[in-house]
Each structure stands twice: as structure tokens, then as C-alpha cells.
Amino acid sequence: MAANSTKTMIIKNGYLFDPLNAIDGEVVDIFIREGKVVSSLSGPEARDATVIDARGKTVMPGGVDAHSHVAGTKVNAGRLMRPEDHYKSVRKKTDITHSGSGYTVPSVYKQGYDYAAMGYTTVFEAAMPPLEARHTHEEMRATPILDMGAYMVFGNNWFIMRYLKEGDIEKAAAYVAWMMRTHKAYGIKCVNPAGVENWGWARNVKGLDEPNIHFEVTSREIIRGLAEVNEMLGLPMSLHLHANNLGHPGNWELARDSLMITSSLEPNSKMELEWAETKASAKRRQTVYLAHAQFNSYGGSSWNDFCSGAPDLAKYINQTENVVIDSGSIPFGPATAMTGDGPAQHDLYMLTGQKWSNCDVEMECGSGILALAYLKSSRAHATMWAIGLEVLLLIDDPWKTIMTTDHPNGGMFSQYPQLIAWLMSRKARDDTAKECHKWAYERSSLGGVDREMSLYDIAILTRANSARTIGMAHRKGHLGAGADGDVTVYDIDPKSLDVNDSSYIISRFSRPDFTIKDGQIVARKGEIVYVPEGRRYYCQPYMDEEVEKDMMRDVRDWFKYYTVGFANYPVPDKYLKNPVPIPVNVPMEVVARR
Amino acid sequence: MAEIRLVPRGKIGITVEAEVIRPDLIAGKTKEEIERLTVWQGPRELPLSQFFEVELHGSAPEETKIIIDGEVSRVKRIGQGMKSGMIEILGSAGMYTGAEMTGGSILVRGDAGSWSGMEMKGGLLKITGNVGDHIGSAYRGSWRGMTGGQILIAGDAKSQLGGGLAGGSITVEGNVENFCAIRQSGGLILIKGNAVRGLGAEMNGGTVVIFGEVKNFSPGFVHQGVESNPKIGEIELEGRFARFLGDYAASKNPKGVLLTRTSQEVGE
Numbered sequence: 001m002a003a004n005s006t007k008t009m010i011i012k013n014g015y016l017f018d019p020l021n022a023i024d025g026e027v028v029d030i031f032i033r034e035g036k037v038v039s040s041l042s043g044p045e046a047r048d049a050t051v052i053d054a055r056g057k058t059v060m061p062g063g064v065d066a067h068s069h070v071a072g073t074k075v076n077a078g079r080l081m082r083p084e085d086h087y088k089s090v091r092k093k094t095d096i097t098h099s100g101s102g103y104t105v106p107s108v109y110k111q112g113y114d115y116a117a118m119g120y121t122t123v124f125e126a127a128m129p130p131l132e133a134r135h136t137h138e139e140m141r142a143t144p145i146l147d148m149g150a151y152m153v154f155g156n157n158w159f160i161m162r163y164l165k166e167g168d169i170e171k172a173a174a175y176v177a178w179m180m181r182t183h184k185a186y187g188i189k190c191v192n193p194a195g196v197e198n199w200g201w202a203r204n205v206k207g208l209d210e211p212n213i214h215f216e217v218t219s220r221e222i223i224r225g226l227a228e229v230n231e232m233l234g235l236p237m238s239l240h241l242h243a244n245n246l247g248h249p250g251n252w253e254l255a256r257d258s259l260m261i262t263s264s265l266e267p268n269s270k271m272e273l274e275w276a277e278t279k280a281s282a283k284r285r286q287t288v289y290l291a292h293a294q295f296n297s298y299g300g301s302s303w304n305d306f307c308s309g310a311p312d313l314a315k316y317i318n319q320t321e322n323v324v325i326d327s328g329s330i331p332f333g334p335a336t337a338m339t340g341d342g343p344a345q346h347d348l349y350m351l352t353g354q355k356w357s358n359c360d361v362e363m364e365c366g367s368g369i370l371a372l373a374y375l376k377s378s379r380a381h382a383t384m385w386a387i388g389l390e391v392l393l394l395i396d397d398p399w400k401t402i403m404t405t406d407h408p409n410g411g412m413f414s415q416y417p418q419l420i421a422w423l424m425s426r427k428a429r430d431d432t433a434k435e436c437h438k439w440a441y442e443r444s445s446l447g448g449v450d451r452e453m454s455l456y457d458i459a460i461l462t463r464a465n466s467a468r469t470i471g472m473a474h475r476k477g478h479l480g481a482g483a484d485g486d487v488t489v490y491d492i493d494p495k496s497l498d499v500n501d502s503s504y505i506i507s508r509f510s511r512p513d514f515t516i517k518d519g520q521i522v523a524r525k526g527e528i529v530y531v532p533e534g535r536r537y538y539c540q541p542y543m544d545e546e547v548e549k550d551m552m553r554d555v556r557d558w559f560k561y562y563t564v565g566f567a568n569y570p571v572p573d574k575y576l577k578n579p580v581p582i583p584v585n586v587p588m589e590v591v592a593r594r
Numbered sequence: 595m596a597e598i599r600l601v602p603r604g605k606i607g608i609t610v611e612a613e614v615i616r617p618d619l620i621a622g623k624t625k626e627e628i629e630r631l632t633v634w635q636g637p638r639e640l641p642l643s644q645f646f647e648v649e650l651h652g653s654a655p656e657e658t659k660i661i662i663d664g665e666v667s668r669v670k671r672i673g674q675g676m677k678s679g680m681i682e683i684l685g686s687a688g689m690y691t692g693a694e695m696t697g698g699s700i701l702v703r704g705d706a707g708s709w710s711g712m713e714m715k716g717g718l719l720k721i722t723g724n725v726g727d728h729i730g731s732a733y734r735g736s737w738r739g740m741t742g743g744q745i746l747i748a749g750d751a752k753s754q755l756g757g758g759l760a761g762g763s764i765t766v767e768g769n770v771e772n773f774c775a776i777r778q779s780g781g782l783i784l785i786k787g788n789a790v791r792g793l794g795a796e797m798n799g800g801t802v803v804i805f806g807e808v809k810n811f812s813p814g815f816v817h818q819g820v821e822s823n824p825k826i827g828e829i830e831l832e833g834r835f836a837r838f839l840g841d842y843a844a845s846k847n848p849k850g851v852l853l854t855r856t857s858q859e860v861g862e
Contacts, residue, residue, distance in 0.1 A: 084735035 007034050008045045009519045011487055014054025015494050017455050018061060019464040020278040020478035024456045025494050030059065032485035035518035037276070039481045050521070052514055056493045060459045062121030062486025062517065064477050066466035067240075067291055067326045068407040069338050070111050071125045071139035071150065073132040074359075074367045078105040078336045078408070081357060082371055085336065097144075097528050104336045104408040112144035112534075114414055117523045119488035119512040122467070122476050125150035126240070126291065126406075127191065127340045129361045130157075131564070133183035137575040140536055145522050147476070147484075149186035149537035151240050152179065153340050155193035155222055158363040158561075159554065161215040164225040170544070173229040174551040177541040177585070182570045184538040184579070187237035187470065188230050189291075191340035192244050193222035196366045204343040205244060208257055219244050220261055227262040227287055233541040233585050234270025236471020238262075238284060238324075242291045246344045248298065252309025255296035256316045259323050262287040267322070271539075272583040275474040276482030282473035285321060285399075289469055292328025292406035294388035303351075303380055308387045308444035314394035324469045325395070328406035329388030330381065331415035334373045336408045342366035363561055374411065379443075382436035384410075386444035389422055389429065392461065393451045402469060403461040416462070417509035421502040423453040423461075428502045455494055472537070485519035488512045536576045541584040595657040596621065598628065600646040606668035608636045609688060610645055613671040617658040617679025617698060625650045645669070662687075667707065673700045676717070689726070692719040695743065705749070714762065716743040724749035724768070732758035737777045740764070756783045759800060775802045778850060782826055797841045797850030801826050805855050812852075814843030820858045834860060 009032040016028040031041045031049075041049060069075055079086070079102060089103035091110050100110030115123055128136040128150035140148045154160050154176065163172035176188065194212040195205040201213050208220040227239040243258045245251040265287040275282060290296070299309035317323050339345055342358050345368025349356040356370040374381040388410060392401050403419055405411040421428045426449070433440045433447065441447035453461070467477020475484045490512045498504065511526035522530045559566050573579065598620055614620075614631040623631075628650070629643035642648070646662075658679040665685030666672065672691050673681045678698045683691075686704035693712040701720045702710075708726030711719045713733060725747050731754055732739035739758030750768035759778040769787035776792065779799040791810035794802050803826070815838040822834050831853070838852040 082735050084733050087733055 007519070008032065008041055008049035009052070009485065009516070010041065010046065010049045011052045011054050011059060011489065011516070014057050014059035014489060016059045016479070017459040018479050019456060019460045020280050020282055020468065020473060021480050022279045030479055030487060032487075032516075032519035035485050035520075037479050037481055037483045037485055052489060052516075052521075054489050054513075056495075057513060058455060058490040058492040058494055060119075060488050060490070061463045061467075061477055061479050061483070062488055062515065063115075063119050064463045064466040064470075064472065065115070065120055065123040065404065065407075065413065066289075066402050066470045067126040067328075067404045068123050068413055069126055069409070070123055070407070071108070071143065071148070072128055072136035074127070074338045074340075074369060075105060075139065076135070077357060077359075078338050078369050079107065081355065081369055082336060085334070085371070094528070096531050104334050104412055108139050108142045109144060112146050113523075113528050116145040116515050116517070117526045117528060118414065118416065118510060119490070119515050119523075120413075121145070121484075121486040121488075121515065121517045121522075122147045122472065124148065124186065124470060127151060127153050127189050127242075127367075128183070128185060129153050129340065129365045129367070130179060130183050131361050131364055131562075133185065133571045134575060137184060137536070137571055141575060141577050143534065144531045145517060145528075145534055147534040147537065151187040151189035151237070152183060152185035153189045153191055153365045154179075154226055155190035155242075156196040156365050158215070158558065160226065161194075161197065161212075161217045161222065162554075164221050165215055165217045169225060169228055169232070170547050171551045171554070172225055173232045174543040174547045175555070176226075176229050177233055177543045178548060178551065178555075180539050180541055184536070184571050184576060184581075186538050187235060187240055188226055189240045189242070189340075190223060190226050191242040191365060192246065192344065193219040193226075195219065195244055196340065196342055199343040199346075199366055200360055207254065208244065208261075219258070223258060223261045223288075227265055231265050231268040231287065233543070234268045235539055235541060235584055236269055236271050236284075236582060237469065238267060238286050238289050240289045240291055242339070242341060243296045246295045246339075246341055247348060249300040249302055249306045250298060250309070252297050252299060252313045255290065255293070256313055259288055259290060259316065259320070263320060263322050265322070269471055270585045271471070271474070272586050273474055274482065276478070277480035278473065278478055279480070282468055282478070284324075284469055284471055286324040286469060287322045290323060290325040292404065292409065293325040293391040294328040294330065294384060294410060295406070297387050297391055306380060306383060306439075306443065308383060308390055308446075310387045310390035311394055311445050314391065317395050317400055318397070324400050324402065324465070325391060326402035326404040326406070326466075327388055327392050328404055328410045329392070329419050330374050330385045331405060331411040331418045332374045332376055332381070332385060333411060333415070335411050337370040337372060338367070338409065340365050340367045342368045344368070345370055348372070362563060363558070376432075376436040379437040379439040382438075382440035383443045385432075385436065386440045386446040389419075390444055390446050390449070392423060393449050393453075394445070398453070398457045398460040399465050399468075401461055402466045403458075414510070417506040420458055420462075420509050421505040423458065424505060425499040425502065426450055426452055427500040431502070452499060455492070455497075485516060487514070487516040489514040489516075533577050535578040535580045537580045537582060538576075539584050540581045542586055544587075595659065596653055597651040598658065598660045599649040599651070600642075600660060600662045601649070602662070602664040602666055603645055603647060606635075606645060606666075610635045610669045611671050612642070612645075612669050613674040614642060615660060615662070615669075615672045615681070616674070616676045617660050617681060618677045620660065621658040621679065665704065667705065670707070673698075676700075686723065692717070695719070708752070711740060711743075711745045711764075713738070714740045714743045714745070716762075718744050718746070720746045722748045725751045725755075727752040727754055728757060729755045730759060730762070730764045731756060732777075737779075740781065750787065756781070759783065769806065775800075775850075778802065782829070794840055794850055794852045796844040797848065797852070798845055799849045801851040801853065803831060803835070803853040808854065812841060812843070814848075815840035815852055816842060820856055820860050821853075822860045824853060834858065
């Protein structure tokens with residue numbers, strides 16, 4: 001099917017779940033003109049509109065994935081490392097789509113189609129090393145349909161560590177601003193702060209207050225410093241933290257202490273753009289966004305007395321307003337662990353003996369990859385499954401949680417519908433627990449959790465809050481006037497939905513009736529019918545020009561340690577299709593010059 | 595018994611992917627239906643009749659036998675995934691012959707290409723000639739190869755025979771080249787001829803028996819003693835064999851067994 005000839009669309013009679021506009025399953029018609037949601041259409045516009053009758057169906061804004069590994073060198077290394085992941089999972093080409101392959105790490109085309117077919121229209125890459133920014137943008141450029149952006153890894157960056165050690169927060173901010181403009185990055189990601197640098201010397205850091213080698217800066221100083229930089233610049237997303245000691249028994253306390261570091265800061269977004277209408281505030285409330293909380297919510301002291309630490313972590317998060325987490329849940333089955341946390345990946349190799357790779361990214365960060373499968377019969381994996389659901393169910397306010405699998409670390413994004421089935425039904429969890437090692441319920445509190453999420457909650461966890469947390473709710477994650485015309489129509493009648501029918505929930509969430517992107521139908525019952533090019537969002541933050549000049553002298557001085565020439569460092573514009581720069585902290589004189 | 599004769603129409607250029615040549619899949623089909631089955635040749639999907647003349651004799655689908663009357667070394671995936679029935683090839687066969695088969699039997703009266711019997715789970719694959727690399731092996735990137743069934747090779751095999759073998763057995767009457775039984779974790783490999791190097795590398799289970807010479811013996815194997823007429827399951831070997839355990843290069847407590855013919859006295 002070609003693009004719709006008309007530029008207007010009406011999705012009528014559906015039960016709408018739009019949490020940012022406080023619409024909970026009411027029958028509301030949606031009007032879209034030239035890709036944007038509008039409050040009404042004129043008579044002639046309505047006559048020419050593409051009309052979708054969603055009577056008896058569930059309508060939500062297009063899905064927004066705030067944390068997924070879908071583009072860049074580590075993703076591609078995962079593909080290269082795992083031919084066995086590809087040869088049995090293939091996608092045939094059609095007249096309008098490319099072929100593709102890959103189960104846990106699909107090729108870029110397949111990723112785009114699979115996300116869209118599942119009702120997602122926006123996906124953010126969770127870790128882009130600066131030196132690999134070109135590769136990341138190249139893969140995003142080749143990804144069809146989806147709107148994307150990428151978070152840049154800063155937690156072990158030499159310049160950041162140096163400036164924070166010197167206590168020069170302004171220079172650190174100037175450096176971050178320049179780096180984000182240079183590499184066209186969207187947000188600040190911080191992976192195992194201070195620890196990955198130590199990994200270059202075969203070591204890690206044990207806690208928040210251990211100074212690392214050479215730079216003698218602590219994890220606490222880096223988290224605090226980057227969060228301050230984040231709010232000083234006023235970036236759309238808060239600091240996105242992959243905490244220290246990931247994947248180890250007993251790490252929940254360190255996760256809690258890490259989240260406390262930013263509690264005295266105020267969220268401060270200073271983007272120069274227009275906000276679509278919402279009933280609730282679409283601005284983020286958090287000053288730290290914890291990645292894949294499941295991997296950092298472990299109790300016990302070894303794999304023998306391993307247990308969930310999620311109830312304790314959730315208790316802290318329930319008391320504070322400045323934290324959002326994504327879950328990194330485990331839906332079982334094959335996975336490919338890939339992270340900027342080199343030492344964590346090595347520990348996983350020592351534990352599993354699976355094939356793995358590790359990489360040091362010069363003066364910036366590191367990474368590692370490992371092939372694995374999560375088994376219900378494994379006591380550790382069964383417990384991790386429970387923890388991955390606890391972190392979503394025990395945090396009372398759904399506006400503090402986002403549902404992910406940390407794709408493809410905990411599982412694949414294509415397994416989100418399975419997570420939804422567990423979140424919506426206690427019986428679904430009980431049924432799975434029966435198939436698992438007994439530790440699933442013995443070593444966690446999940447067996448005693450009665451909470452069953454509603455479709456409204458699911459809409460918060462899969463679009464409204466993911467968009468708000470990363471600062472994209474000015475146009476994504478809701479359907480207020482001015483928002484992007486991204487809509488998903490699920491063949492689910494909320495009035496007659498049996499939440500205990502897991503296979504029904506999974507099949508309906510896997511294959512929505514319609515995925516609509518910018519007012520165009522892109523997927524119908526799982527089949528891709530139209531392939532537009534997505535947008536690429538990135539931030540253009542500004543700092544004081546004098547400070548930036550000072551900072552640039554340092555950059556040029558240390559650039560001799562890089563293996564690339566300075567001129568080849570930036571990502572040129574041609575690497576982005578449909579780029580959407582978001583000006584941040586723009587000084588008055590720059591505004592005046594425009 | 596139904597007999598389907600496929601007569602190659604001539605020389606094939608670009609290789610053909612013919613996983614549709616499977617007795618359990620063809621069983622009960624008419625001549626026209628079989629002719630219309632499609633195969634891929636490069637980017638083109640073509641009917642089977644483009645490459646084969648189809649003759650159909652008899653009925654009773656449960657005992658379907660396919661005879662390929664000629665040389666088909668440019669045809670890949672014959673019998674891939676088959677569950678039952680028989681295939682007899684009167685000539686050489688291409689890559690992936692009998693890959694992932696779970697039952698039935700394939701007889702190749704000639705050579706077979708690389709990856710034949712890959713990740714086989716059951717059934718019998720018999721080859722009267724020589725074979726390529728990766729016979730009965732795991733797919734690239736995986737270390738779980740053949741888990742059941744039997745492969746008999748009358749000639750020589752190239753490298754990585756039985757890679758990741760977890761079950762079943764492979765017998766080679768001739769020689770093997772490099773890294774035979776790499777990462778083997780179960781099952782049995784019998785080699786009547788010689789091996790070059792890397793035999794049993796990273797092995798942690800199962801048994802390899804070699805009757806001939808090993809040019810470069812894998813360093814991670816430890817001599818355990820000499821046995822006379824050792825028994826492996828139901829198979830009794832004739833003669834004296836030195837018993838090695840390995841591969842210690844890959845793990846601390848490996849369970850891979852390597853038996854080599856020896857003239858040493860028992861107990862040495």
C-alpha cells in the first residue's frame with residue numbers, strides 16, 4: 001500500500017488510554033492532520049480523511065521504548081558473534097520491505113519492522129560511545145519507520161573524570177554540551193561510573209566512595225557531577241544511570257545509595273520547543289533514571305544465598321519523587337548480554353563459560369557481549385524473573401516505572417507482550433512460577449503480590465512515562481493536540497477482557513490491528529504496509545562561550561591520545577536522516593542572532 | 595510403497611536450495627504437485643520441474659522413497675529436516691544433505707558436500723564416497739551439533755567432522771583432517787584412517803576412536819592406560835587401545851575420551 005493520499009485521519013469509537021491526558025478507557029475520537037493530532041477537523045477535511053473504526057478496541061499512543069540496544073558497534077558485534085542467532089530467524093522481503101534475520105539481535109531492518117508491527121513508533125538506543133557515534137547513527141539511519149535517538153556514554157570519560165576531580169563543573173558541562181552537539185547525542189548515560197576505567201587495569205570499583213586508578217575520582221562524584229551538569233544544561237532527559245556492581249548478589253543497597261545522590265537536585269528542562277497539549281504535566285520529575293533495575297535489585301551475598309532485593313529498593317523509591325526506573329525484566333529464553341560495563345560482562349563469562357567479547361573504547365568507555373539463555377529451571381534465572389516483575393509491581397506509582405527487557409540483555413523487545421500478561425494477571429505469574437525453579441517465589445516476594453495492572457497502567461509503563469522520563473512528551477507518548485500522530489489500535493475490548501487469558505493478551509499486544517505513525521498506517525495486524533523514514537532526535541546544548549574555549553584547549557591537548565584525528569571525530573550531518581535538533585540552554589545572543 | 599524418481603535435467607549452475615526433496619513432505623502428492631514444489635536458485639524461486647523430471651510409481655505414502663537418478667552436487671539441503679522415508683541418490687549430493695534430519699534414511703552413492711548431517715537428531719545418513727567439512731557438526735556459532743542418529747562415511751572427510759557432537763555416532767572408514775570432534779560433549783566418532791591435528795580439541799564428553807595415525811596430537815589429553823578390546827556402549831573394539839582423557843586445555847575436569855590404537859602392553 002502506498003502512502004495515504006489524504007493527509008487527515010480519524011480514529012473513531014475506540015476506547016482510548018492516554019494517561020498524560022488522564023483519559024482512562026473513555027470512547028474518544030482522534031483527529032490527525034498532516035501527521036499531528038488536532039482537536040477537530042473541518043467538514044471537508046473530515047470527508048477526505050482516512051477513517052479507522054476502532055469500535056470495541058483499545059487505542060493508545062504509539063509505544064515509546066526508552067531503553068533498548070538497537071544500534072551501534074556493540075549491537076553489530078553481537079550480530080557477528082552469533083550466526084546461530086540468525087539462521088533460524090529470518091524475514092522474507094516483500095515489495096516494500098527488506099529481508100532480515102536475527103532472533104535476539106535482529107538486523108536493523110528487521111528491528112524497525114518488528115517494533116512497528118508491535119505498535120512501537122519511537123525507540124531510543126541506550127548506550128552510544130562517542131567514538132562509535134558514527135556507527136550508531138549509520139545503523140539508526142538504516143532503521144526503517146522508527147523515530148530514534150541515542151544516549152551518550154560519559155561515566156568513565158577521561159575529560160569528565162578530570163574536570164570532576166578538579167571540581168570544575170562548568171568545564172564538565174561545556175564538554176558535555178560540545179560532545180552532544182558534535183556526536184548528535186540525545187542524553188547522558190553513565191555506565192558503572194569509575195569502574196569501567198579501572199577495568200582497563202583489570203579492576204573494578206567496590207563502592208561509591210572508592211577513588212579509581214589515576215583519576216582518583218569516585219563513582220559518587222561522577223554520578224553527582226553528571227547529574228549537576230545535566231540539570232545545569234537543562235537536558236530533556238535526566239541522568240540515565242547504569243549503577244555500579246551490576247549483576248552481583250547483594251547489590252540493591254548500592255543501587256539505593258546511588259539513587260540518593262541526586263535527591264537534592266531539582267529537575268530542570270530548558271528546551272527551546274513547542275509543547276503539545278497535555279492535562280498532566282509532560283515535564284519529567286526525576287533527576288535520575290535508573291536503567292534495568294532488575295540487574296541491580298539483588299539481595300544475598302553469593303549465588304548460594306541469592307535472593308531478591310527488590311522490596312527494599314522499591315521501599316526507597318516509594319518514598320522519593322526524583323527517581324524513575326526501567327525494569328530490564330527477564331521473560332526467559334535466549335538473550336545476548338551487551339553493555340558498556342566491561343567488568344560485569346567478564347564476571348558473567350566467569351559464571352557461565354559462554355562465548356563473550358570485551359572492548360576498551362580508548363579514553364571514553366568500554367563494552368562487552370555474551371551469548372546466553374535464561375532458563376526457568378535455573379534457580380538464579382527464576383529468581384531474576386521474579387525480581388524483574390517485582391521492580392514494576394512493588395513501586396506503587398506507575399509514573400516511576402518503565403517496562404523494558406533491556407533488549408537484548410534480559411530478553412527481546414518482542415517479548416514485551418509476555419511481560420504485559422504477567423503484569424496484568426496474578427494467575428499468569430502463578431502459572432509461570434509453577435514451571436520455574438522454586439526459588440522464583442521462595443527467594444522473592446512476588447508470590448505475595450496481588451497487584452494486577454490495568455490497561456491504563458500498561459499505557460503509562462510503555463508510552464506515557466517512557467516519553468515523559470526521557471523528555472519526549474512534548475510530542476510523544478500521548479495524543480493531546482499538537483502531539484505526533486502516532487497511534488496503536490489493539491484488538492482488545494477492555495469491557496470483556498479476561499486478564500487471565502495470557503495467550504490472548506500476548507497475541508493481541510504482539511500484533512495490533514493498526515500501528516499509525518505520523519498519521520499514516522505503517523503496520524496492519526503485524527504486516528508492514530508502509531515504510532516511512534523516522535526522525536533522529538538529538539540535543540544542541542550550549543554553555544558559556546569562554547568556558548567552551550577553555551575546554552576546547554584541553555580537548556585538543558589530550559586529543560593526541562586518540563587513535564583518530566580531531567577532524568574525523570565529529571559525526572557529519574549526512575549521517576542523519578530527518579534530524580531534529582533540540583536546542584537546549586540557548587543563550588540570549590544566539591537567540592537574537594536567529 | 596511409493597517411489598518417486600527425480601531425474602536431473604542437466605548441469606546446474608548456481609546451486610539450488612532443495613529442502614522440499616523430503617519423502618515425508620512429498621508423500622501423498624501427485625506428480626503435478628511434486629513438479630510444482632518450489633526451490634530457490636539464487637534470488638529466484640522456481641518449480642522443481644525446472645531441474646528434475648518427476649516419475650511417480652505406486653502409492654502407500656507412509657513408505658515413500660525418493661530416488662535421485664544422477665549427480666546433484668549443485669543441489670543443497672536434500673532431505674533436510676526429514677522425519678521418515680528414504681532417499682537414495684545415485685551420484686554425489688550437495689551441501690547440507692540430511693541436515694537436521696530426525697528420522698528415515700539417506701543413501702548417497704557418491705560424495706556429499708559440507709555440512710551434511712548438520713545438527714542431525716535421528717535417522718541414518720550413509721555416504722559411499724568422500725565428504726566435505728563440518729559433517730554432523732553444529733551450525734556456525736553454536737556448540738551443540740548432532741544429537742542423535744548415525745552417519746556412515748565410506749571415504750574420507752575434511753575438517754571439523756562432528757563439531758559439538760552431543761549424541762549419535764559417526765563412522766569414517768577413511769581419513770579426517772583438522773579439528774575432528776572439536777567441542778564434542780557426547781556420542782561416538784570412529785575413524786578408521788588418520789587425522790591431521792586438533793583431534794578432540796576442547797572436548798568435554800563423548801568418545802573418539804582413531805585406528806590410524808594422528809599427525810599432531812592435541813596437547814590437552816592425558817594418558818590413562820592401555821585397554822584390550824574396549825567396549826563403548828554396545829560396540830566392542832578389537833585390539834589394544836591407549837586411553838586418553840581431555841581436553842584439559844579447555845576445562846579442569848574434562849570427560850572426553852580419546853582411544854588410539856597402540857602396540858603397548860595392557861596396563862602401561
